[in-house]
Amino acid sequence: MNTITQTSELQKLIDGLNIDLSHEYAAMIQYIYNASAVSGLSRQVLKPYFEAEARDEMAHAQYLCEKIVNLGGTPQVHPASVKQLKQVRDMIQHSLNEEIATIERYKARMKEADEVGDIALKVKLEDMIADETKHKEELEHLLRETPF
Numbered sequence: 204m205n206t207i208t209q210t211s212e213l214q215k216l217i218d219g220l221n222i223d224l225s226h227e228y229a230a231m232i233q234y235i236y237n238a239s240a241v242s243g244l245s246r247q248v249l250k251p252y253f254e255a256e257a258r259d260e261m262a263h264a265q266y267l268c269e270k271i272v273n274l275g276g277t278p279q280v281h282p283a284s285v286k287q288l289k290q291v292r293d294m295i296q297h298s299l300n301e302e303i304a305t306i307e308r309y310k311a312r313m314k315e316a317d318e319v320g321d322i323a324l325k326v327k328l329e330d331m332i333a334d335e336t337k338h339k340e341e342l343e344h345l346l347r348e349t350p351f
């Protein structure tokens with residue numbers, strides 16, 4: 204692989220990580236919003252649940268931010284779009300869709316990390332896929348079992 208190819212592949216990876224970062228910021232904001240806006244009987248359970256999710260997403264955002272700097276890039280500071288939903292079921296469905304999309308993005312990013320030989324990033328992305336899969340499965344479970 205020549206230097207120009209390596210540089211363009213690294214730039215592609217940094218650009219992709221910045222997209223991921225904007226979605227991690229958005230996920231963190233979305234879960235903080237959900238925690239405050241959730242109402243009804245499920246509030247007592249879902250408020251702490253959404254708050255814990257927000258903390259996981261913040262840790263992901265912090266990691267990506269540091270990594271982008273370490274790769275020589277400039278981290279994104281703008282979140283992807285967030286929705287001000289009112290109904291609990293809509294909050295859960297929207298977050299579920301976002302978790303699924305995030306897992307797909309990280310699978311693609313793992314390949315890009317592999318192409319530039321960054322095994323540490325590849326492994327960390329795999330860890331993050333495990334976290335997001337846990338989020339996804341919890342949300343699916345909530346949608347199945349909650350009568351709202």
Ligand SMILES: [Fe+2]
Pocket residue numbers: 227230259260263305335
């Ligand atoms: Fe995340």
Ligand SMILES: [Fe+2]
Pocket residue numbers: 230260302334335338
């Ligand atoms: Fe997540």
